[in-house]
Amino acid sequence: MKETAHPAPDRPQITATHRELLDQVLDKWSLHVLDELCERSLRFNELRRAIPVVTQKSLTATLRRLERNGMVERLIVNTRPIAVEYRITPLGKTLQDLIDALLEWSTANMPRVERARARFDAEEG
Amino acid sequence: MKETAHPAPDRPQITATHRELLDQVLDKWSLHVLDELCERSLRFNELRRAIPVVTQKSLTATLRRLERNGMVERLIVNTRPIAVEYRITPLGKTLQDLIDALLEWSTANMPRVERARARFDAEEG
DNA sequence: CGGTATCCTTCTCGATACTG
């Protein structure tokens, strides 16, 4: 009976810093890219094929941002022609459980959300 | 030794539907609003004061979206003048643990992220 | 292969003014 007694005793406040980090790391493409890279390291064009809806530009931007935040590593392999492999870092790995939880939540609650949307849209006319 | 054996056996794929839902529900303002409403129900201007950086327009849009997706309820109290109370729904409540987990992750890993950024920015010149 | 650079359209978002 610990959850009804008080609202939220030690809940951390959302700051601009929090928001900014979560925005950079959990935006639509980042989520997708991290999800793929958690499974296995991939090359640039492999990622493109794994996420067919992303454009080259957006994928590049996403990877650079994730690299800057320490979530993925960029490894240049000196073959002919050049190959670039993207690999999740230990820090990036710490997001895996969260991403899985988000996907599970989404899967589990999608029907309820869709019913809510239908109800809302019906009332609007 | 179950986590090194195979990459990801039953990992759910991210679909456009997943992404869209998470985008609508975990964007910057939604996260903030849900976080506040998980603690207690609030009126419109109370929310504005609780989240001082949000504009009225964005707050309205965020609340409508959350309402449409079944995350919050909008209760019109017929006082003089009118009062509108926003309350989290049971469906919205299912996000609380996730949001807490996101905030905890963000708090815990912020230092590592900042070091990664500093390293990245230094290398760029 | 793994990108950059450029253009251009779309959408977001803040500021401001007004309303029941």
Add this chain to the structure above:
DNA sequence: CAGTATCGAGAAGGATACCG
């Protein structure tokens, strides 16, 4: 109090072309 309406700046994002 709790919004809506409108405008305009700026960012996001796609299409396309080109490069080492």
